[in-house]
Amino acid sequence: MIIVHVVVTALLGTGVFFAMVGSIGLLRFPDFYTRLHATGKCDTLGAGLVILGAMVYHFFQYPETLLVPAKLAFLILFIFIANPTATHAIMKAAYKTGVEPWRLGEERR
């Protein structure tokens, strides 16, 4: 049981770390497009790892209800499809309405 707890803690910790890096990137990066780089990628893996941790915990703690980990697995699948698609949609909207990309050496916006 202790191994399960260690694994779950590691998964949750890594997930929270990546979610935090995404947030820091949102604050530090200079413009719209680079900020989306931080949030679009880190949130996908961060949320995925947190859900994976919940899955492992539930699988070993309550083995009688196996449907819950299966539902969580589908949650991961949908996040991994929806997140890049949404990022791409926001990017495309910004590009079409003429948001200028930041180049090296410019003032941050």
Added chain:
Amino acid sequence: MRKGEKWFGLLFTFCVMAVFWVLLSGIFDAFHLISGLVCCAIVAIISRDLLVNGKSENKLLKSLRLIMYIPWELWQIVLANIDVAYRVLHPKMPIDPLIIEFETILRGELSLLTLANSITLTPGTITLLVEPERGKFWVHAIAKEPAHALLVDQTMQRKVAHVFMET
């Protein structure tokens, strides 16, 4: 659409719906199962050509290759996150954004979608625009190296083309 394709689409949609019903309801008595199957049949008849449109061949082989492609993609996602974490946490913030464009040989809807989402999830690049007629991509890269990987190595384009057999 040929007749076999039609039945395949119908059956496939029905099976996916039924699995989802059982998964989400979690109740296994006769009433719930039968009402669920009836609903699945109705939905499958109405919307069978949404999930499977019968243009392409070799669906089984393509699905198999797609499943083989997913672990590589997951590994790329982990690399992408470490890359972004490095750039975010580095005190000097080593970024040099640029927009690149390139053409691919891909034309199918599903293959373009897969490549666009893969580009977004892999290190340092996000798809800006896709033009399906010429298979042309506009990509925003956060630095020179990821742009270089897409333009010169073209590993990802070749892998996606291999999955959907559009080489």
